[in-house]
Amino acid sequence: MLIIGCGNLDRADDAAGILVAQRLREQGLEAVEHSGDGLALVDMWNSADDVIVIDAMVSGASVGAISAWNPVTRQICEGRLRCSTHDFGPAEAVELARVLDRLPQRIQFYGIEAANFEPGAEPSAEVLAAVDQVVKEIAVAATSAIL
């Protein structure tokens, strides 16, 4: 299983995905952090059949709300996970992998609703609580997969 936490530790709630990856590693699970180009995700997915991606998202839900979905069966709303107008985010990566037939067999997205992206600020308490919850859910899923 390949677990990828996306985001930016230095931009408040955007740290959510990275924090999940870090906490999972503390529990002895393999998880990678990804802060760069979303297109690189397409390549990272090539190496695994079973992928989990965690990222901050903005959908209008309350801060800290957790969404989990399979992007193969449910298309991501455009811009939901967008990280840049110049570069590509996870949403574009999924759609690109889909048209190039390069999506992994199983892929699960976790989105943690974010509100504050201020440089240098700490994530909100709601986001940190959501991080704990997502870590628990993924740890259970990953452990079941290993066993």
Add this chain to the structure above:
Amino acid sequence: MSNPVETRKKSGTIRVDYMARVEGEGALLIKLKADRVQDVKLKIFEPPRLFEALLPGRHFLEVPDITARICGICPVAYQMTAVHAMERALGITVDPMVRMLRRLLYAAEWIESHVLHIYMLHAPDFLGYRDFVELAKDYPKQATEALRLKKLGNRIMALLGGREIHPVSVTVGGFYKTPSKADLQPLVEELKWALDTAFAKAKFLGGFEYPDFEQAYEFVALSHPSEYAINEGRLVSNKGLNIDASQYEDHFVEQHVKHSNALHSVVRGRGAYQVGPLARFNLNYSKLPEVARQAAESCELRVPCLNPFKSILARAVETVFAIDEALRIIQAYEPPPAPKASYEVRAATGQAITEAPRGIQFNRYSFDEHGIILSARIVPPTSQNQKRIEEDLRELIPSIVNQPIEELTRRCEQAVRNYDPCISCATHFLKVKLERE
């Protein structure tokens, strides 16, 4: 992706509320009266980044790592220009192999940035797609190859810089760490594939339909006597400019315009100018290696090229050049005796210009006897092209003004993208608003 919102009603206004495939937040306002252009404003409203105010009080060794944060697409340009300015200030000469490694790092950024812009941002305009994902559906081979080319640029960046974005290995006098010969060898096979692929892709791009549009540009680029200039050289133009970086501020002036948070740079006494791949191609064609000149021939890009829409071809030719250059450097590379030169710190001022993927970048730094920055000035390429973009649109619109609103808007966006503007660098979404009276 663009979301044109047609509002040409009684108000006579056309707005595109969100232009993507450029970096940053800005807006384009076009006012027409009886189908004549009254005003064109590229409005950049993203707040100023204030890096020049942030640097004073920091040690000059911190500057390359701070300025790299200005941009995730061209961090090497910021690092290189900064270290060259410090080295010129202190009279430091770097080891020839260090110089080659820096050229390799910069070539990697050109590959990664050019491939991103050509295929993911600009090619959809020419082929009539909304975005790269739509393009990839119909051209999966082209898309897959483009991803692989871009990945190669990122891979070289990570190898030399420690990571793909905002590399951390560059310092004044050289690198913190240099690779062994063996470290670089695994890149060779992929670079050979990349050279063949990028060459074939230039021909593919040459088959696009290019609008018939030419302007009498002043092209400005670095020029070096023996190489296609990236890191150093004199600053030249096709209108007689030939200066050292230290003279830049005597010949170029930045003007504040009310509608933009980025400054407009102009040549004193002449006005707008163009920097970037097309400027470099036109001014430095003779310094391109044979393979890059053949690539230019295969896509029918010839000097002088005055059509800004063909900047995509100049980028393709420069991609071939950058790959070829990377191969040449890796094959000739021997690790330097030391990763960086030693030097004494003293109070000094230094200026430097290097060629970022989208055009020249100028830096000037003054620091005291302890190396503490007293003043800093950074002129990124997009602020230099900004006025020229407005002038292109002013000239282009009359020829397309009778076209349907969506087509007119699309063509204006495409014309802006000719310059691969990085508005975040300049201060940054682009909103396009067209008003008719």
